[in-house]
Amino acid sequence: MNMRKVLAALLVMTFVFGLLAGCGSSGSAGNAGGSAGGAAAGGAEETILLGVNFELSGGLAAYGQSKINGLKIALDEINAAGGVLGKKIVLKEYDNKGDNAEAVNISTRLMGEDKVVAMMGPVTSGRVMASVDVAKQFQIPMVTGTGTSAGITVNEDGSVNDFVYRICFIDPYQGTLAANYAADTLKVKNAAMLVNQSDDYSIYMAEAFKKTFEEKGGTILENSTFVEGDLDFKAALTKIKSSGAELIFCPNYYEPDALIAKQAQELGYDGYLLGGDGWDNLDHLIKTAGADALQKAFFINQYFPGDTTEKNQNFVKKYTELHKDAPPSFAALGYDLMYFVADAIERAGTTDPAEINKAMAGTTNFEGITGSFAMGENHDPIKSALVIGYTADGQYKVVEKVQ
């Protein structure tokens, strides 16, 4: 009896490890160019190994997936054009599940084991923050395309994190831009805010908006908050409406803000609505709120798919062909991320991570589809943003380019 159980346990164990071994070998065969070629000293001469540490499964997978889709379009273009420094770029990609410890684990794996020359990712701020110290430890540059939290590149004491870069703008910057637009262009004096209290993205943006808006002589009449998952905003909106605010700043993600737009219209509110890049989901907003409710709504974004530059049209065409959908900002930033890293390696003229790091810091004029930028001294890009509005038939239109 006991023997049989032991035997069963052993069988299961063999099965598990057999399956694992199977996965392991098929994996390395699939990435032969990446793992084998990159690790071997001879192979490193022919390819450049870059690491990808993205949220590809779990709750944040949607962001990671669209970003890697964009990134791979850029990768194909670069390799088709002969690669960088005459070498093809090979990616080593891992999935961090949206977990901080896992992101640290993978950053260590990419930098310590696979010996990548630079790492791209993670996609969202928390994971990036967790990986910052790993990049410092191994002295290998990492670039996030979409981590917007201010603390990623600059520490609390004001020191800048060496080896850590981003190519998107930061949350407070969006809030400042929104306040400028409200005060200068829309000529609004009295505004209200409706902020998701459980998301730092919303909180930071709201703080920056309030500060700049008040500096410009405006008044915040109502500062209402809600938490993740709230669906009914009528109480707050009624209060805002009776306060006489001409504009509601909604620095949240598109799900609550679509409902806010709809409910504000139902209550007869006829002022402006203003949001950040969390609104970047045209379908959802139009379907939920309707184009009518959005005629006086605007949001700040880094990317506009209708941008007519040749580069962008080419990207949109490829993306739409491959994924049957218009590219979201995350995909465009993924595309730019790949080109940014390739550009830095090209300018460094070598695959030495320290030289690549210098080249990244010294970026003066990078032209991407999300705008051209120089790398600021805080390792944040200095780039322009777009104010996007809606046409009567429910499409995006660029209202203004702001700096």
Next chain:
Amino acid sequence: MKRLLSKKNLAILLGILLLYGVIQTLISLGILRTFHQVNLITICISVIMAVSLNLITGFTGQFTLGHAGFMAVGAYFSAVMTVKWGVFFPVSIFSGAVLAAVFGVLIGLPTLRLKGDYLAIATLGFGEVIRVVLLNTKYVGGAAGLFGIPRLVNWTWVFFAAVITVVVIRNLLWSSYGRACISIREDEVAAELMGIDITHYKVLAFSVGAFFAGLGGGIYAHYFYGLQPGTFGFMKSIDYLVMVVLGGMGSITGSILAAVVLTLINVVLQQFSAIRMILYALLLIVIMIFRPQGLMGSKEASLELFRKMGRRSGNGSLGSK
């Protein structure tokens, strides 16, 4: 004294020191690099979490889904002590564990009169309360999290923390306290009839489990640079529950084995993002079909077990069903 220094105990002590020595040597020789160390430490944290959860769920039979909540208490409190108050880190990790134990008592007293699903829901609620409170506390960074915690623990600290956890829980279970806990799992009414103070032992198991979960959280905080409330969601509790069930409810060595196996599986699956979760789930299903009682059932891998292999015996297990 004679019992304490018996041949068997000495052999186990030697084995532990040998394991530590071998790995420490490999680390100092540079054969085990940072990446291996990250995973060794992840394994040790999982061992601490799974063994302490096994005490509550596997041995005392109280189905809880709030283990990540205790972990969060330990992690945040110790991190705040180290970073904001400048306390020496072993002291802050210990204090975090103590605070988690206090929470264990506070939560345990009102909820442990519940049974089965009801207790699971109540503890699930507790875990969520902790997460939401942290989310809304500016002092610990709110939703953005608490970052900039120096990496202070290393393999030595973590390994011995895991050893202490296992030894304490093992010795607790092999004492009269432990047998009382197991009797509660087997039959609450019968245990009460035998004069066992059910509430007392339940709260005891709960707070000891919470203490070590807090310890695991403290180590997590001092190794992974930062904390975010989202990390300690209810899925984290499920992760550790999976380890307990997979290893065998009521087997400490089973929990250890499962913590090692699942951590390694996770590392292998990192590169298969698209099918990662499917493979992981498939593996769990397969193991559960072939070993519904878990890898070890309620048996312990002990020196006796190896000696008795092949002979019919039930003595190798503790309170097997």
